[in-house]
Amino acid sequence: MTAAPLLEVEHLQLYFPIRRGVIVDRTIGHVHAVDDVSLSLGEGETLGIVGESGCGKTTLSRAIVRLLEPTGGAIRFRGREITRAGRRELAPVRRELQMVFQDPQASLNPRKRVGQIVGAPLVLHGVKGAAVERRVRELLGRVGLNPEHVNRFPHEFSGGQRQRIGIARALAVEPKLMMLDEPVSALDVSIQAQVINLLDDLQDEFGLAYVFVAHDLSVVRHVSDRIAVMYLGKIVESSPAEELYTKPIHPYTVGLLGAIPIPDPRQNRARRRLVVAGEPPNPIEPPSGCRFRTRCPRATDVCAAVEPQLTEYAGGHVAACHHPLNVTDAEIAAARRSPLSPLSSGDQLPQPHASLPGGDAAEVAAEG
Ligand SMILES: Nc1ncnc2c1ncn2[C@@H]1O[C@H](COP(=O)(O)OP(=O)(O)OP(=O)(O)O)[C@@H](O)[C@H]1O
Ligand code: SF4
Ligand SMILES: [Mg+2]
Structure with missing residues (x-):
């Protein structure tokens, strides 16, 4: 028997209701942000997802990690159906399925010190006391930040460094799969290469699988095993990475x-x-x-x-x-x-x- 893929998404839909009305709120239509998307990903693999702004990449990523409620379809993680799973059922999955957000500035709480930010998932999953600080320092070092900076606030870091903080936070609970929502698009080109190299090294070291979202095909070319192209909520083409560029x-x-x-x-x-x-x-x-x-x-x-x-x-x-x-x-x-x-x-x-x-x-x- 062959093992189930790490992630399977079948006919996923996510529609946002559009509401109007001053006194009575009524739904007048839906944004078809994700419409019948299917994909699958094995352990240690990278799937690149590419498309123009507004095609549904972030919505798809958030729906997969269940930060958004799907309208229809199915999501299975390690063979387990999580499409409608409740909080308790999702807790062990959340540990293995982490997300790095599109905007490192907005996704880090400006009032928390970096040690608290990176340590939060550890605390949530039961790690206590000095072990948290030890692990946070270790993680900061691993993503190329100075472990002595645990007490700094996000605004005291550059954009690239802030994205490294987001990566350290996602890495903290030893995930199997990281959803990377445009992890480098807010960064200068020179810094983009550094962060992509870091993600590459982390993948080799920890056997991580990535869903790597970008709006530019050049960004995902060298990191993806397979690439899916999205247009207006749908996948319109998907192929082994190199073939997409040559054919x-x-x-x-x-x-x-x-x-x-x-x-x-x-x-x-x-x-x-x-x-x-x-x-x-x-x-x-x-x-x-x-x-x-x-x-x-x-x-x-x-x-x-x-x-x-x-x-x-x-x-x-x-x-x-x-x-x-x-x-x-x-x-x-x-x-x-x-x-x-x-x-x-x-x-x-x-x-x-x-x-x-x-x-x-x-x-x-x-x-x-
Ligand atoms: N909360 C929401 N309510 C209504 N519509 C939304 C909501 N979030 C996103 N949308 C719409 O859903 C569609 C997909 O948006 P999404 O953010 O997923 O696109 P994206 O591919 O990530 O774009 P970008 O490259 O700009 O990040 C867009 O038309 C967007 O306006
Ligand atoms: S040629 Fe293909 S991509 Fe172009 S409109 Fe027809 S079906 Fe769509
Ligand atoms: Mg987006």
Whole structure:
């Protein structure tokens, strides 16, 4: 029997109600922040999650650690269902499933000393007296901070140092999985590399698994085993990390890849700039069919009429697009024949490469 994955998320939904009314509060709609997201992660692995601002990355992370109540779907941690678990049931899971927050400034209580902040999860889990201080000093040293600074307040540290405090706090109770919500996006580029290297070392040392959230594909490239791309509450593509960069299938991923700067300025100038044009649509009323269709240069009538389902291609590469890029007709046909394919019966779609706008990957959302 194979062991259950460390984390399994199935068809997760999280909708925020929108309320209006001066006297009587009434719900007038919902923000579809996370809509039918499935993913899975093994021990010691890293899953990168990437997408533009507002696509639901933080909501997904918070729902997984149960800081937010899911609207639907299931979350299993080490085989145990935790989707609706109460406080008592969640306590042992919380120890193993920690979160590092997007904004180190806002996530550290400004009135607490760093020793109290890093020691709080230890106290919560029953560690007492001198053992707390000993462990806090050890942790500060481990994340590259001066253990003598236990009595300082958060504002006495730099941004990068504050993120190290957040990492030490998450590490304190020896978790199995850390949800890292844009752990480096608030930091200078030079400091980002230091914090990513620290996370890499900690993963090797403690066998940690990470869900590493970023809005930029360049940040997660070298740390992820697998990468999932999110658009407006949904995962639209997911693949082994390197393959996403060499063989992107979804037009949105191609657009995001175009936003990655190339180190050589001459190459950068020579290349056509590829970015995703326009603004994401309103998540309260997502577009019909494919949610990306309002910005996609390959969109056709079928994209507005039928929502593309995630389809698995060779090598565990999954994408939801009616007109996928970088796959041959034979690969598409094979994916459709797979028993796992949502299109394996009643194939209602047109042929994939029939006269499309933007037929070449390099033309996706090209600017000039
Ligand atoms: N408490 C809330 N009530 C209502 N809507 C919310 C709430 N929190 C987030 N949202 C909305 O849910 C959507 C997803 O937000 P979320 O913060 O998860 O995005 P994100 O991908 O983390 O963005 P960023 O990269 O800017 O951090 C957005 O449209 C946001 O406005
Ligand atoms: S081609 Fe159609 S289905 Fe594919 S991303 Fe564009 S709009 Fe969506
Ligand atoms: Mg966020």
